[in-house]
Amino acid sequence: MPSEKDIMLAGEMYLAGDPELVAMRRKARMLLHKFNHSAPDDPDHRRLILQDLLGQMGQNLEIEPHFNCDYGSNIFVGDNVYMNFGCILLDCNTIQIGNNVMFGPSVQIYTAYHPLEAKARNSGRELAAPVSIGDNVWLGGGVMVCPKVTIGKNTVIGTGAVVTKSMPDNVFAAGNPCRVIKEIDNTDLP
Numbered sequence: 001m002p003s004e005k006d007i008m009l010a011g012e013m014y015l016a017g018d019p020e021l022v023a024m025r026r027k028a029r030m031l032l033h034k035f036n037h038s039a040p041d042d043p044d045h046r047r048l049i050l051q052d053l054l055g056q057m058g059q060n061l062e063i064e065p066h067f068n069c070d071y072g073s074n075i076f077v078g079d080n081v082y083m084n085f086g087c088i089l090l091d092c093n094t095i096q097i098g099n100n101v102m103f104g105p106s107v108q109i110y111t112a113y114h115p116l117e118a119k120a121r122n123s124g125r126e127l128a129a130p131v132s133i134g135d136n137v138w139l140g141g142g143v144m145v146c147p148k149v150t151i152g153k154n155t156v157i158g159t160g161a162v163v164t165k166s167m168p169d170n171v172f173a174a175g176n177p178c179r180v181i182k183e184i185d186n187t188d189l190p
Contacts, residue, residue, distance in 0.1 A: 008092055009074070013115070013125040016092075021071075028053060028072045036065040058099065063087070070112070078135070083107070092128035093147070101133055104141030104159065109133075113147045134169065136189070154186045 002010070004018035014021075031053040038046050050057055053072035058079035067087055069075060074091035078099035086106040089095055093111035111128045115121045131145055134153035142160045145151065150166040157163060158174025158181070167173050171180045 008126075008128055009094070011093065011127065011129050013120070013123075013127055015124060016126050017124065024071050024073065028069060031072065032068060035063075036067060038065075055094075064105075074111070084141070092126070094130045096130070096132040098133055098135035098137065098153065100136045102138045104139060104143065106142045107139045107145075108143070109145045111147050136186075140174075154184060154189065156184065 004014045004021055005024070008014040008021070031049055035046060035049045035053070038049065050061065050063065054075050054077060055073045056076040058077055058081065060080045061077055062081070063083040064085040066085065067083065069089040070091050072091065074093060075089055075095045075097070077097045078101065080100045081097055083103040084105040084107070087103050088108045090110045090112045095109055095111060109131050111131055113127050113129070115127065129147035131147065132150040133139070134151055134155065136154045137151050138156045139145070140157060140159035140161070143157050143163065144161070145163045149163050151157065151163065152167055152169035152171070154170045155167050156172045157167070157178060158172065160176070161174045161178040162176040163178040165177070167178065167180065170184045170186050172182050172184055173180045
């Protein structure tokens with residue numbers, strides 16, 4: 001029989017109050033507290049905390065405190081990633097972040113969502129769907145990325161955008177809801 005964690009990661013309605021999930025969130029909170037209160041002049045200590053927290057982290061990851069997430073273990077980060085102050089990643093499902101990605105301050109990525117129907121919503125069960133951020137993406141300050149979204153490689157999302165649907169490669173997109181503004185010429189990239 002699948003666990004609530006398995007059900008959550010499968011994108012089906014799951015019970016967030018399940019003891020295993022509660023324990024996982026508690027562990028993440030403890031690690032986040034250590035990270036957010038660690039000395040900025042001790043990057044090795046911060047890296048060790050992030051290694052315990054995240055599902056995967058590449059080389060040259062820099063996250064400015066305060067950083068928050070649900071589990072951490074569902075966040076998979078590539079190389080050369082920078083997250084500015086105040087980023088929130090609700091990782092009830094997987095968040096894949098490519099290489100050479102930059103997050104402005106207060107970027108929020110949500111995999112969690114709730115049923116629209118009141119009876120289902122009031123049942124205490126929740127839903128979550130993955131989010132994927134491609135290589136060479138820049139998310140401006142205050143960007144919100146919703147569940148089920150993929151942001152293509154080399155794309156820039158403008159400050160304050162609410163990304164409710166997937167964005168293609170090589171575009172500048174902005175607004176609420178986010179929409180493609182123009183294509184970006186990245187022909188000089190390998």
